[in-house]
Amino acid sequence: MSEAKMKLMQGNEAAAEGALAAGCRFFAGYPITPSTEVAEHLARRLPEVGGKFIQMEDEIASMAAIIGASLTGKKSMTATSGPGFSLKQENLGYAALTEVPVVVINVQRVGPSTGMPTSPAQGDVMQARWGTHGDHPIVAISPASVDETFEAAVHSFAISEKLRVPVVLLIDEVIGHLREGVRVRDESEIEEEMRKGPTVAPEEYLPYRDDGTGVPPMANFGEGYRYHMTGLFHDETGFPDMSADNAQGLMNRLMSKMEQHRGIYEWVQETQTEDAEVLVVSYGSSARAASRAVQQAREAGLRVGQLRVVTVWPFPEERLKAFRGHVDKVLVPEMNMGQLRLEVERVMGDSAEVVGIHRADGELFQPEQIYREIREVL
Amino acid sequence: MAAIEKYFRKWTLPHIWCPGCGHGTITGAVVRAIDRVGMGQDDTVIISGIGCSGRAPGYLDFNTLHTTHGRALAFATGVKMASPELNVIVMTGDGDAAAIGGNHLIHAARRNIDITTVCFNNSIYGMTGGQYSPLSPPESLATTAPYGNIDPSFDLCNLVEGAGGNYVARSTVYHITQLINYVAKGLEKNGFAFIEAVSQCPVYYGRRNKMPEVMDLLDWQRDNAVPIQQAEKMEPEELKGKFVIGEFVDGDTPEYTQSYEDLIADRAQKRGRS
Numbered sequence: 001m002s003e004a005k006m007k008l009m010q011g012n013e014a015a016a017e018g019a020l021a022a023g024c025r026f027f028a029g030y031p032i033t034p035s036t037e038v039a040e041h042l043a044r045r046l047p048e049v050g051g052k053f054i055q056m057e058d059e060i061a062s063m064a065a066i067i068g069a070s071l072t073g074k075k076s077m078t079a080t081s082g083p084g085f086s087l088k089q090e091n092l093g094y095a096a097l098t099e100v101p102v103v104v105i106n107v108q109r110v111g112p113s114t115g116m117p118t119s120p121a122q123g124d125v126m127q128a129r130w131g132t133h134g135d136h137p138i139v140a141i142s143p144a145s146v147d148e149t150f151e152a153a154v155h156s157f158a159i160s161e162k163l164r165v166p167v168v169l170l171i172d173e174v175i176g177h178l179r180e181g182v183r184v185r186d187e188s189e190i191e192e193e194m195r196k197g198p199t200v201a202p203e204e205y206l207p208y209r210d211d212g213t214g215v216p217p218m219a220n221f222g223e224g225y226r227y228h229m230t231g232l233f234h235d236e237t238g239f240p241d242m243s244a245d246n247a248q249g250l251m252n253r254l255m256s257k258m259e260q261h262r263g264i265y266e267w268v269q270e271t272q273t274e275d276a277e278v279l280v281v282s283y284g285s286s287a288r289a290a291s292r293a294v295q296q297a298r299e300a301g302l303r304v305g306q307l308r309v310v311t312v313w314p315f316p317e318e319r320l321k322a323f324r325g326h327v328d329k330v331l332v333p334e335m336n337m338g339q340l341r342l343e344v345e346r347v348m349g350d351s352a353e354v355v356g357i358h359r360a361d362g363e364l365f366q367p368e369q370i371y372r373e374i375r376e377v378l
Numbered sequence: 379m380a381a382i383e384k385y386f387r388k389w390t391l392p393h394i395w396c397p398g399c400g401h402g403t404i405t406g407a408v409v410r411a412i413d414r415v416g417m418g419q420d421d422t423v424i425i426s427g428i429g430c431s432g433r434a435p436g437y438l439d440f441n442t443l444h445t446t447h448g449r450a451l452a453f454a455t456g457v458k459m460a461s462p463e464l465n466v467i468v469m470t471g472d473g474d475a476a477a478i479g480g481n482h483l484i485h486a487a488r489r490n491i492d493i494t495t496v497c498f499n500n501s502i503y504g505m506t507g508g509q510y511s512p513l514s515p516p517e518s519l520a521t522t523a524p525y526g527n528i529d530p531s532f533d534l535c536n537l538v539e540g541a542g543g544n545y546v547a548r549s550t551v552y553h554i555t556q557l558i559n560y561v562a563k564g565l566e567k568n569g570f571a572f573i574e575a576v577s578q579c580p581v582y583y584g585r586r587n588k589m590p591e592v593m594d595l596l597d598w599q600r601d602n603a604v605p606i607q608q609a610e611k612m613e614p615e616e617l618k619g620k621f622v623i624g625e626f627v628d629g630d631t632p633e634y635t636q637s638y639e640d641l642i643a644d645r646a647q648k649r650g651r652s
Contacts, residue, residue: 057452229442
């Protein structure tokens with residue numbers, strides 16, 4: 001890799017540029033604060049690279065359009081925020097069941113409902129996991145800086161294409177609107193990640209046949225592999241099959257493909273955890289305040305470490321489990337009333353006391369607030 | 379028959395529609411129109427939503443996509459916009475297109491994107507067992523209109539015309555030759571084409587509305603369909619309870635994906651110059 005050039009960018013721009021660098025060539029969206037800059041940036045940039053931008057009539061249509069576009073072989077993305085993310089859920093479930101690669105950016109604002117459109121929150125963490133109905137596979141990534149947002153966008157497409165799974169890029173409003181230096185890479189510096197295509201002739205192609213990887217090879221519409229896709233439970237031919245055996249088999253494969261390929265999406269960062277008695281588990285913008293607080297605690301001679309979760313879903317269960325029996329207290333600062341804390345409690349069980357630090361008032365964490373909590377529990 | 383057999387996935391038959399349903403006839407009309415205009419199976423994508431009409435593409439040997447309720451046109455817009463070289467056909471129903479998917483219908487027509495939409499109008503939600511749709515006639519009976527429907531019904535052709543559709547026509551299962559002609563014309567039209575195909579649902583509509591036999595409903599189509607030329611000479615009072623068949627729009631406005639391709643070319647040229 002050649003030396004990356006640094007560029008001052010806004011988080012939403014970095015997400016858009018990261019997507020372009022990953023090969024995104026189709027965007028459908030609908031204006032919504034605080035994600036609109038993603039659409040504005042791509043409206044200008046996509047035609048310059050021969051890609052397509054379309055402003056759809058609503059959020060639901062935008063989600064549908066990117067699935068349609070992806071089916072023809074174009075890497076596709078949409079961007080939205082809370083109310084729009086709610087509207088996208090049905091078709092997000094469609095993409096999960098039919099295994100169409102798509103990336104959905106959700107720049108989180110305070111909710112529920114219209115909430116506080118310009119204020120930051122991390123209130124959509126559980127919605128990103130369970131927003132659509134039914135069990136389903138999904139990935140959600142929550143970057144902590146503008147630079148990491150660029151990388152996360154590149155990574156989102158790679159995961160989505162490799163695993164045929166929808167990826168939610170879960171950005172905090174404050175990251176979306178922050179301006180920072182970004183190590184910009186262009187497309188030639190990024191390994192091309194594209195869904196794997198069929199290796200058999202069209203007449204032998206079964207669109208949902210597992211080749212042993214849990215991820216069936218995907219033919220694009222127009223390539224001569226005529227097949228059927230439906231949001232009904234289907235067998236390996238793609239046609240509806242609602243028998244109990246088939247339904248369970250399909251669900252098992254959808255869930256196990258995620259388990260099988262954990263290495264492709266797992267993304268965590270550990271800092272000063274070796275001798276830690278207290279662990280701070282954090283993500284997104286909250287992790288920045290947490291890092292500062294941990295540093296301050298270390299300077300005061302306290303044994304505190306940080307586990308920063310970048311890929312939030314699937315949750316890095318094994319990485320956290322490794323701390324069982326080693327740490328006594330786990331702090332989870334979140335800009336919500338305690339969503340990922342539930343997951344941390346589940347994984348830690350009785351092995352440690354889990355303490356949530358919450359704020360859902362549209363304001364950021366100050367490092368002092370987290371530092372005070374550290375002092376409190378130690 | 380042999381000529382059109384190749385367009386069917388014969389192993390998926392028999393279809394799930396009730397005996398006497400008009401949807402098979404409309405599906406046959408679409409396939410005959412495709413055959414007439416010579417569209418390739420590999421280059422054609424057929425997309426549907428939810429409901430009885432939603433099942434049609436599965437029987438057809440093309441790239442076929444059975445999507446979510448009301449959203450077929452939104453998926454289709456993504457397909458066509460991303461890959462304009464593909465032919466895109468949408469098969470939808472009266473509930474799918476006029477109620478839950480109404481917004482997508484308006485905006486696909488407004489953009490004039492090159493998608494041919496065939497709306498299977500059987501005046502009822504059949505798949506869920508006979509609830510009234512926006513196209514159920516006033517006073518008709520349905521499971522959710524046990525005392526008679528008080529909703530005025532929608533004229534979808536009028537709506538699509540108002541929204542900017544480039545080709546708009548209506549025919550019926552009874553007027554099958556005309557229906558095939560209209561679908562073929564729609565397929566050849568560069569732009570948004572909308573063909574409403576009046577269908578019959580003897581099981582969930584006819585039975586409740588004193589037309590229990592298939593022939594009752596086909597007779598109803600024959601007796602109440604007024605050709606557009608004739609309708610123009612009639613008073614509104616005389617047209618009450620009847621519906622107009624024919625071509626309402628046959629335009630030639632710029633097509634959406636072409637406009638975007640022009641924009642890309644224009645940008646490339648300007649960037650080359652600067």
